[in-house]
Each structure stands twice: as C-alpha cells, then as structure tokens.
Amino acid sequence: MSADAQKRLAAEAAVEKVEAGTVIGVGSGSTVNHFIDALAASDIEIEAAVAASEASAERLRGHGIEVRDANSVSELAIYVDGADEINRHLQMIKGGGGALTREKIVAAIADRFICIVDASKQVTALGDFPLPVEVIPMARSHVARQLVRLGGRPELREGFTTDNGNLILDVRALDLSEPIHREQQLNNIAGVVTNGLFALRPADELLVGTDTGVQRSTAA
Numbered sequence: 336m337s338a339d340a341q342k343r344l345a346a347e348a349a350v351e352k353v354e355a356g357t358v359i360g361v362g363s364g365s366t367v368n369h370f371i372d373a374l375a376a377s378d379i380e381i382e383a384a385v386a387a388s389e390a391s392a393e394r395l396r397g398h399g400i401e402v403r404d405a406n407s408v409s410e411l412a413i414y415v416d417g418a419d420e421i422n423r424h425l426q427m428i429k430g431g432g433g434a435l436t437r438e439k440i441v442a443a444i445a446d447r448f449i450c451i452v453d454a455s456k457q458v459t460a461l462g463d464f465p466l467p468v469e470v471i472p473m474a475r476s477h478v479a480r481q482l483v484r485l486g487g488r489p490e491l492r493e494g495f496t497t498d499n500g501n502l503i504l505d506v507r508a509l510d511l512s513e514p515i516h517r518e519q520q521l522n523n524i525a526g527v528v529t530n531g532l533f534a535l536r537p538a539d540e541l542l543v544g545t546d547t548g549v550q551r552s553t554a555a
C-alpha cells in the first residue's frame with residue numbers, strides 16, 4: 336500500500352472521532368487534505384472549523400464547511416493534524432509544509448489532539464527530519480548564528496514565505512534527545528516565532544495508517 340493510501344486510512348479513522356454539531360480544529364498537509372475530503376463525504380455535519388493554514392481553509396470552504404477565525408473560539412473539542420515525525424510519547428516534528436505556528440496555536444486551543452500519519456512517520460528518536468523554525472525576516476541571520484552555536488545546521492527554505500509573512504530555517508544535526516527543553520530553548524531566541532517541535536503539547540491520540548489497517552495509540 337502506498338504512503339498516500341495509508342494517510343487516507345488514518346484520515347478516515349479520524350473522521351469517526353468527530354461529533355456532529357461541534358467546532359473542530361483542522362491542521363495542514365496532505366494527510367489533513369484526506370481528512371477534510373473524508374469529513375465532507377461523511378454524514379457528519381460539523382458547525383464550523385478553525386484551520387491552521389490558508390490552504391486548509393480554502394479546501395474546507397470548497398466543501399461548503401464554514402471556517403472561523405481562531406480568535407472567535409475559546410475551545411475546540413478536537414484538533415486533527417498530521418506530522419513529519421512522531422515518537423512513542425506522541426511528541427512530534429511538524430512544519431514540513433511551513434504551517435507550524437498556526438498549527439501550534441490551533442492545537443493549543445483544542446482539548447484533544449489527534450495525530451494522523453502514514454507508517455513512515457513513526458520514529459524511535461526525533462531528528463532525522465530537519466526541524467523547521469519560523470523566523471521574523473529581520474532576525475534570519477541572528478537566529479541562524481544562534482542555531483549554529485547550539486550545534487545545528489540551519490538552511491533557509493528558499494522562495495518560501497509562511498502564511499504569517501515569515502521565513503523558515505530548516506535545521507539539521509540538532510540534538511533533539513530532550514525535546515521539551517529544546518522546544519523551549521529555541522523559542523527563546525529573539526526573532527523565532529516558533530519551532531516545529533511539538534513536545535510541550537504532544538498529541539493525545541495517534542492513528543497510523545498501515546498495510547494491515549489503522550493502529551491506534553495514546554502517549555507511552
């Protein structure tokens with residue numbers, strides 16, 4: 336089975352978690368695109384969604400689903416999103432599509448984070464995937480120097496601007512063996528908007544699409 340078919344399986348399983356009449360948080364990326372399409376094709380009618388990217392908002396609207404501003408909601412029952420890597424504690428690296436900051440905001444509003452991935456995203460240790468760091472443009476060089484000091488190899492994501500008008504530095508070689516500490520440390524660098532480690536707020540539930548069906552787990 337292809338990775339895309341596995342993503343679709345996980346996405347369809349997440350639709351079963353959605354309660355009709357609720358406002359839900361929706362992340363970003365190819366797995367979430369399957370979730371949006373499967374939700375629209377289901378019998379479940381939600382009240383509205385808060386989207387973590389302009390692309391997801393457009394896709395939701397395309398299906399006739401109302402999209403609300405994050406400022407207009409104080410709580411969300413669930414947040415459904417993908418990941419670039421996820422460990423057994425359900426800590427993640429996210430931001431391969433550059434939507435990490437809005438994803439972190441919408442996840443923070445939600446009671447429950449349901450992560451949907453294909454089997455390739457499960458790892459024993461985070462860090463093979465370059466860690467995305469969203470940076471205010473005028474701080475690009477300063478942040479890059481600080482990342483090098485910490486042992487990282489930052490690379491500017493060429494020709495890319497986030498939905499917030501910022502830049503992304505993709506960082507290789509950083510030691511991520513203490514992800515909570517690293518997440519806080521990187522966020523303390525002046526000019527960093529946020530980084531793609533989701534360790535302080537890991538997922539609550541993981542749905543993995545595999546060749547033999549959907550594997551479900553909660554944090555170890």
Ligand SMILES: O=C[C@H](O)[C@H](O)[C@H](O)COP(=O)(O)O
Pocket residue numbers: 362363364365366367416417418419428429430431432433434435438
């Ligand atoms: O910025 C992008 C998001 O963090 C995505 O959730 C992540 O990159 C996974 O994307 P995909 O579902 O396309 O593998």
